[in-house]
Amino acid sequence: MTPTIDFWFDFSSPYSYIANEWVDAVAARHGRTVRRHAILLGATFQAAELKSPVSYPIKREYSLADFARSARFEGVPYLQPDTFPIPTQNAARIFWWLHDTGSPDAAADWARAAFRAYFTRSVLLSDPDALKALAADSGLDAAAAEAAWNDPAWKLRLKSENETAIAAGIFGAPFFMVDGEPFWGNDRRAQIERWLATGPF
């Protein structure tokens, strides 16, 4: 079985979006596949008594500039959405619905589409109409997607993923687990690459 890189993300997290753009290529270069986990940062922040960096006035301005610079550094297109952050539970429920009823690849395609829509075209994933339109543009059955995000079963699936993540010590996003080693943040890319290339260091 191909060894994996586990990757936790929130659709409203700029650093998660950037990592989502490089993680597959990095994994493939080292014979790994990526196992994605859509979660809600609100849940992990609450459990860890943390807050978003942009909720601190002095840190906010730097953080907004750093999102864009970090994207440029990785060669990833980025446009800061005016409405930010946003609730992402519906987009995350679509992810798990596709993951469980379709395939992890279908869910990964949705993750890419939703991240790019929000962080390059300011498509508000929190707006039901915009989300349905994006689902349709992405080749999904928009009505079925809406039914999924309103379905208690997929609400529970996401809740359970949040709880599993918190129990595993995930306190932010993007978060990676490689051979049981935790890496937090888009800026741990170089350390992850060294780990994949040389093993534990």
Place this chain on the structure above:
Amino acid sequence: MTPTIDFWFDFSSPYSYIANEWVDAVAARHGRTVRRHAILLGATFQAAELKSPVSYPIKREYSLADFARSARFEGVPYLQPDTFPIPTQNAARIFWWLHDTGSPDAAADWARAAFRAYFTRSVLLSDPDALKALAADSGLDAAAAEAAWNDPAWKLRLKSENETAIAAGIFGAPFFMVDGEPFWGNDRRAQIERWLATGPF
């Protein structure tokens, strides 16, 4: 005049210690000199309403592991002090005393010595006797160093540096300013190096 990299640090910050070990070589490679600023993270945290990452229980275990791994990644020796974090105002006042009455280079030598003492030999910079012994080992007049850290003039000098840093938007350490561009964190090294190599990106 040689262009500079401004570098703010706190003697109790592991990531500041790691950065202190690479910043001169990176600067020299690009024809720059480093201008060091000893500050107190307690002051910047308070101004920005932030807290140390190790003050959050869930984040603490990861952070301690990440300090050591980030040091290994940079090839820097590291031993987590049991007593951590510690108050560092006396070590910082010695820095400014040397800076103003000796030279920035003398202060930089002290910064290196104090960081290495705390982060490789658990020498408690917060303990007056240990600090005097370290000053003597570093070729300083230990009694003069003690007099300096108790002198209202050097207390004021440090306080004023903290206030200047906060006014400039410094909210953590290590913090760098390169051509007016702010970079926060040891993990921004790669972005700083690209900036120095190619200019704004």
